[in-house]
Amino acid sequence: MKKILIIGHKGYVGTVLTKHLIKIKKYRKSIYGIDTNLYKLNKYSKFKKFSFLDLNADCRNIDLSKINPKPDVIIFLAAVSNDPMGKKFRRATKDINFLSCLRLAKAAKKINIKKFIFASSCSMYGASGNSLKKENDILQPLTDYAKSKVSAEKELKKISTKDFKIISLRFATAAGLSDNLRLDLVFNDFVANAVLNKEIELLSSGTAWRPLIHVNDMAKAIKWAIEYNFNKDFLSVNIGSDKWNFRIIDLAKRISNIIKGVKLKISDSNVDKRSYRVNFKLFKKIAPKHQPTMKFKHAVKELEFFLKKESYSLKNFRSSPKWSRLSCLNHLIKKKKLNDKLFWITNK
């Protein structure tokens, strides 16, 4: 039985992944997780009812050789996980997303762990115009967050071997309902705006490209990565689907066609330079049975239904610690509840 250690299992993606794997018989008793639990779980979370080994620890300090049982596979999700947080907490972003990831991968190799799965991001493609970006195309990371992912991939590739395989999953932007739901993601922000204000406010003219993937489909892709046997030492693969390569304006229009009576409010500013359209052919070819299947309409409706029940807490959701990870970290710092010294070093 493969033992699977998920680092960062309590976040937006990690809670969905853990639930997904625990429902699969062969993994039920072999999952465990490490997380500092930066973003506490919301009260609706069903995640808590699952019992499995669950350590509250910082991945920068853990000694892998002392983790019992020894894992066969490590899934590294822990991160300062978006661009606004990366901008404010540059040091922590580099330290967690890149340096601690690399340190752990080296430690894993030393104790003969066989596979390391890294949660990377399509944001590495930066501002790349209309062409569909393939895995071996040039990377143009624009933000500290994206740069941390590029650095991690580059160094991980160097230490991979035939006995220590590394898969880097370059995820499209996540979307949809999770047990640790956040609204600081474009799809979730639009649906929340539609539910709260009957309006979708674009912070740009909406011409930028952004591939999306439902968080359930991310979990499926990670399961595929656990099981996938490949000949190379290192593999990086774009994770998403052609159908969900959207221009931001089209994304907003599609959501407004599903949630009735919603108007679009478009800004004429284009401060955000990120725009990338991604080629998912490799993923389709090597993982034909693990392709994204979530229907767009269902993803909108499911989130709308949940958020309607939560509407009392949605006011100012963009700056609420409950719904925005950056606001959550700012709040913890203000209340002196974040003991992690690196988060106190901001770039203000």
Ligand SMILES: NC(=O)c1ccc[n+]([C@@H]2O[C@H](COP(=O)([O-])OP(=O)(O)OC[C@H]3O[C@@H](n4cnc5c(N)ncnc54)[C@H](O)[C@@H]3O)[C@@H](O)[C@H]2O)c1
């Ligand atoms: N959400 C997306 O759109 C998206 C897209 C592409 C890639 N990814 C990547 O997938 C991974 C998971 O994303 P997410 O949206 O679930 O992020 P998240 O911020 O919701 O979750 C990250 C988890 O890591 C934990 N963590 C942070 N620092 C830690 C540390 N030092 N030690 C231990 N745990 C720590 C946090 O407590 C949190 O539970 C990240 O690496 C992210 O960069 C996410």
